[in-house]
Amino acid sequence: MTEQQHSQESPSKASRFSGMVPGLIKGLATTARTLATPSHTLEYPDVKPYLPPRTRGVIALLEENCTNCMLCARECPDWCIYIDSHKETLPATTEGGRERQRNVLDRFAIDFSLCMYCGICIEVCPFDALHWSPEFEYAEFDMRDLLHEKSKLGQWMPTVPPPPALDPNSAEPQEITAANKPARTVPKGRS
Amino acid sequence: MNPVLDVVLRLVILLLVFVVMSLVVGQTEHKVMAHMQGRLGPMYAGGYHGWAQLVADAVKFVQKEDVCPRDSDRWVFKLAPAVALSPYLVALAAIPFTATLVVADVSAGSLFVLAAIAVGILGVLMAGWSSANKYSLLGGMRAAAQLLSYELPMVLSVASVALAAGTLSLTGIANAWHPLWLLWQLPGAFVFLTAAVAELKRTPFDMPVAEPEIVMGPLTEYSGLRFAFFMLSEYAGIVVMSLLFTVLFLGGWHGPFSDGLGLVWTLLKSAVISVVIIWARVSWPRLREDQLQRLAWLVLVPLALAQLALTAGWVVLSSQ
Numbered sequence: 356m357t358e359q360q361h362s363q364e365s366p367s368k369a370s371r372f373s374g375m376v377p378g379l380i381k382g383l384a385t386t387a388r389t390l391a392t393p394s395h396t397l398e399y400p401d402v403k404p405y406l407p408p409r410t411r412g413v414i415a416l417l418e419e420n421c422t423n424c425m426l427c428a429r430e431c432p433d434w435c436i437y438i439d440s441h442k443e444t445l446p447a448t449t450e451g452g453r454e455r456q457r458n459v460l461d462r463f464a465i466d467f468s469l470c471m472y473c474g475i476c477i478e479v480c481p482f483d484a485l486h487w488s489p490e491f492e493y494a495e496f497d498m499r500d501l502l503h504e505k506s507k508l509g510q511w512m513p514t515v516p517p518p519p520a521l522d523p524n525s526a527e528p529q530e531i532t533a534a535n536k537p538a539r540t541v542p543k544g545r546s
Numbered sequence: 547m548n549p550v551l552d553v554v555l556r557l558v559i560l561l562l563v564f565v566v567m568s569l570v571v572g573q574t575e576h577k578v579m580a581h582m583q584g585r586l587g588p589m590y591a592g593g594y595h596g597w598a599q600l601v602a603d604a605v606k607f608v609q610k611e612d613v614c615p616r617d618s619d620r621w622v623f624k625l626a627p628a629v630a631l632s633p634y635l636v637a638l639a640a641i642p643f644t645a646t647l648v649v650a651d652v653s654a655g656s657l658f659v660l661a662a663i664a665v666g667i668l669g670v671l672m673a674g675w676s677s678a679n680k681y682s683l684l685g686g687m688r689a690a691a692q693l694l695s696y697e698l699p700m701v702l703s704v705a706s707v708a709l710a711a712g713t714l715s716l717t718g719i720a721n722a723w724h725p726l727w728l729l730w731q732l733p734g735a736f737v738f739l740t741a742a743v744a745e746l747k748r749t750p751f752d753m754p755v756a757e758p759e760i761v762m763g764p765l766t767e768y769s770g771l772r773f774a775f776f777m778l779s780e781y782a783g784i785v786v787m788s789l790l791f792t793v794l795f796l797g798g799w800h801g802p803f804s805d806g807l808g809l810v811w812t813l814l815k816s817a818v819i820s821v822v823i824i825w826a827r828v829s830w831p832r833l834r835e836d837q838l839q840r841l842a843w844l845v846l847v848p849l850a851l852a853q854l855a856l857t858a859g860w861v862v863l864s865s866q
Contacts, residue, residue, distance in 0.1 A: 382829035386582040396586040 373379035398404055408516040415511035418545045419485035423458040427476035427485060435469035436476060456482060463505035468498045486515040564635050568781040569600045575781070575824045576600075582719040582828045603774070610770035617678035618767065626676065627768070627775035630669025634782040637662040639677045639791045642807035644799040654714035656704050659790060663745065665695040666779070670747070670754065673776070674764035675751045685763025688835060689754035693745060695842040697860075698742035702850035703734040706857040707794045716790075720798035727795065730860070734853040737846050739819070742787040744842070746780060749827040753835050788819035 397404055406412070423440035439462035444454040477485045488511045495501050519530070527535075576599060580587025592598025614623060637659045642648035652658045667690060674686015708714050710731065711722035728735075735749075744751035755763035765776050792798055792815040799808030833841065 379830060383825060386825060386829045389584050390578065390582045392584075394581055394584050394586050396584075398586070398589060 401499055406491075406506060407442040408456050408489070409487065410491075411474060411478065411487050412489040412491040412514075413487075413493060413507065413511055414470070414477065415466070415486045415488040415490075415515050416463055416465075416505055417484050417486065417512055418460060418505055418509055420465070420480075420481055420482045421463065422484075423460055425479065426481065430475050430479045432473060432475065433469050433471060435466040437464040437466070455488035458504065463508065464502055465508060466502045467493070468501040486510075486512070488514045490514045554586040555863070556649050560635070560639055564638050564782060564785075565778075567785045568778055569844075571784050572600045572777075572781040573597065574820065575784075575827075577819060578824050579828050581829060589745070602606050607774035612738065612770040612772060615678050615768070619676035619678070622676035622770070623767075625638060625644070625771040625816060626669050626673035626764075628669070629672055631665055631667075631775050631779040631782065633662045634779060634786045636665075637780075637786050638789070640716065641786065641793060642720065642798065643789075643812050645717060645721060647809060648717065650819050652715070654717065656714050656794070659716065659786075660704060662694075663783075664697060666745075666783070667697075667759070669779070670764050673768070676697040677709050677764070677767040679767050681739055681762075682762040682764050682766045684760050685754045685756075685766070688760075689777040692751065692754060692838060692842075693746070694746040695839055696741040696751075696846070699737045699842060699846035699850040700745065702847070702854055703741070704794060706734045706850070706854045707731060709854070709857045709861055716793050719801070720793045723800055724798035725797070727797070730856065731795060731853070733789070733849050737792060737850045737853065738795065739822075740841075740846060742791065743823055743826060744782055744838075746783040746787060748780070748784075748823065749786050750830040751838060752832055752837055756832060773866050784820050784823055785816070788816040789825065791819050792816040 363508060373456055413459070428436040428438050438460070440458050440460050442456050443459045445457060447454050474487065484523060490511050491502075493501075526532075565674045577587045577595070588599035590597030591597055591602040602850040614620060639649040640652045640655045640658050640662070642651065642655070669690040670693070671686050674684075674689065676684070677686075707719055707727075710727065713719060713722065747754050755765060760766075765773060768776060789812070792812055796815045796819075798815070799812050801807070801811040
């Protein structure tokens with residue numbers, strides 16, 4: 356043991372040389388092997404990269420689903436979501452009926468120069484109005500141009516991938532369970 | 547033919563061959579190195595796999611400002627790239643591509659080529675000295691020390707081949723070549739190739755331009771076209787050294803169908819040597835300054851001397 360240690364500390368010239376040669380050959384072999392295998396480079400502007408469906412590229416807005424509840428804007432850690440809305444009164448559809456009110460979305464904007472892509476807005480949205488899209492090519496020359504309004508956010512909606520399939524043996528989605536429930540029947544004896 | 551016209555024509559062809567071969571080697575280095583590192587290398591310039599990358603680089607270099615440091619030794623600084631590049635052009639003139647295809651068939655060709663290449667040291671030293679930059683000076687000194695110590699084993703290994711062939715003429719040496727030389731001149735060939743890579747200041751012997759230590763060595767202060775000349779001289783050096791190795795140790799144009807395909811054989815063999823030089827650059831780390839000197843004086847010089855003794859003994863015994 357002590358002898359081995361000693362020889363490791365001060366190897367003779369011959370052993371140093373013989374220790375060097377396999378390393379050099381190994382280096383040559385490694386580079387030759389890499390030369391023979393296809394390179395890993397993706398020629399990006401010409402070849403689009405494959406991005407997994409859960410990629411956090413940009414946040415897309417499905418405007419029809421938005422109820423102006425402001426949850427996303429309030430949960431946003433750096434306050435980069437701007438929402439303006441007003442209430443609209445719809446006249447009654449039948450005579451003597453009640454007037455209805457609905458929310459109208461005037462403005463929905465996300466400032467991507469502030470956004471830190473945490474995804475809390477998407478998590479918190481109760482109506483699935485916000486979605487992750489893998490789209491990433493929205494760089495701008497001016498930082499201020501990164502404030503994107505709802506029209507632009509809506510344009511990213513088609514790039515949102517379909518949700519991943521459920522795991523085998525998992526429970527049915529709530530909606531399907533509800534739809535498959537037999538209709539309520541009126542109990543006998545009542546009218 | 548008019549002798550003046552003949553000379554002019556030869557020189558034009560030489561210059562063309564010089565530039566084209568250097569650029570081809572440069573492009574090969576770009577691509578081979580890239581693929582050895584799992585990359586693609588240049589892909590855009592020229593359309594097909596970036597074949598015109600170095601042409602594009604040259605266009606870029608021409609447009610750049612030619613900076614000359616205030617404290618530099620102006621004339622020496624400006625002359626250095628030319629002194630570094632032109633020896634290889636001169637050397638290429640004396641290297642035969644086939645038994646008849648040579649720009650200037652010098653009777654002591656091997657001596658002439660070695661002498662011409664040795665002038666290249668001067669260019670690097672001039673660059674290092676005149677730049678008024680401590681990194682340049684350090685690099686220049688390292689280059690001078692390295693090139694001088696590797697000059698000796700190189701000359702000794704060439705002497706061995708010249709002795710075996712009984713002539714100093716490059717054409718004569720290649721004509722006297724025999725496949726058996728591959729075996730008994732192998733140590734000499736190893737010494738020559740190692741010394742050649744060191745002469746070119748390429749990895750693993752790129753101590754003079756070691757980027758992590760001394761920026762870019764003697765080339766630190768250079769920009770624009772002058773820097774491009776230094777780069778071109780590196781590629782031209784690979785061309786000259788691999789051609790020289792081919793002619794001295796691999797029999798140049800000898801090979802099957804050498805009557806018609808002699809030129810192809812020379813180019814093929816030197817292309818292989820060029821790729822080997824590039825391959826070594828990609829695979830191996832840089833030697834430290836003291837290791838570099840130790841390798842030259844304690845390994846290469848004794849090996850070259852042993853080879854010389856072996857060759858001399860064989861020549862004496864076989865001539866009796």
